[in-house]
Amino acid sequence: MSDLVPIELPVIDISNPHDPAVGKAMLDAAAKYGFLYVNSKGTDFTAEDVNHAFSLSEKFFASPKAEKETCRITPNNRGWSGMHTETLDPEHQRTGDFKEAMNFGDFKDGQAQQPLPPSLKPHESEINSFASLCNKTCTRILTLLALGLEIPPDFFTSRHDPSVGPTGSILRYLWYPSIFSSETASYAHDKDVRAGAHSDYGSITLLFQRPGQPGLEILAPDGDGETWAPVPIIPGPVEEAGKYPFPPILVNIGDLLSYWTDGLLKSTVHRVVFPLAEQRSPNPKDRYTLVYFCHPVDSTELVPVPSEAVKGYRGSGAVGFGGGAGSLEAGKRPLTAAEHLESRLAATYGFTKK
Ligand SMILES: O=C(O)CCC(=O)C(=O)O
C-alpha cells in the first residue's frame, strides 16, 4: 500500500468572530475542503475543560457493560452503542465499526433528557457545560461563515439557538480500542475500518482529538474520489506543536449546511482507520474522541441561504445528501432541519428521530 499524503488544512483563529477577513478564510476552507482547524487559543475552552471531558468519557467506556446497557441507544439517537453496532458505510464494510459511542442530546435546564449510567450521573452538569461550550464555539464559527457569505451575521446563529426550541445537536463520546485489544483481533488491514466512510448530517461538527491517537482520514478534495488523506492531530511543524494548549479543534461541514448552501460548502467524506504506523507500533494507543454535531432548531426551514455566493454557485457533482435547497420545485414546501435529519438517520440506521 502506498504511503498516504497528509492533508494540510488551514488553522483559523476565531477569537474575533466579527472579523470579515477571518470570515472569508473560513468560507474558503469550508468551500474547498469542508474541513479546517480552529486554533484552540481562540475558543471558549481551557485545556482543563477538554481534559476533564476526555476523563469522563474514559471513565464511562471503562465501566461495566451491564451499566452501559442501561442507556443503550434509542431511536431518538441518544445513548450508548456497543462494539460493531454502528456501520457507517454498510456497502463496503464486512464488520460494524470498531468503536463504542455515547450520544447526548439537548439538555434542558441543566438536565439530560435521557437516562445516564451510574458512571456519568454525578457529572451531569459538567457534561452539560461542555456541550454548552461546544455550542458557543459553534456560534463563533457560524457567525464567521455568515460574514464570509455576506449575509446578516446572525443568520445562522439565530437558527441554531437552543433556547428557541429543540435541536438535533448531539455531543458524542467515542472510543476506538487499540490494534492490540481483544476487541480488534479480527481486524484485517485493507478489509476493515474503525469507522466507515461517511459524511456528517448536521450543520457543522467539532472534533476533539488527543495527541498520539491518530486515525482520521478524509477523501482528498482534489483527488480521484478514492484517495484518502490522513488528517494530522496537530497541524504544522512538530517544533510548533507546543503552541497549542490542546490540539486544535477540527471542524467540518455537514450535509445539512451543504444542502442549505446548495453545495457551495462541502460535506466531505471521512473515515477512521488504524494508520500503518500505528499497526507497527510496539505501543499502540486506544483512540478517544469527543464530537459535537451542531444542528439548527428542528423547525428551521431550509430555503437556500440568501447569499450571492450561493446564488452564483454552480458546482459539479452531487450536492450534499438528496440534492440542494436550490433545486426545490416550485410550489413545494421546503424541508425543515428535523426532516432533513430524519431522512439521514433513516438512511443510516433504519430508524427515525421520533
Ligand atoms: O472519531 C473520529 O475521529 C471521527 C468521528 C466521526 O467522524 C463521526 O462520529 O462522525
Ligand SMILES: [Fe+2]
Ligand atoms: Fe463524522
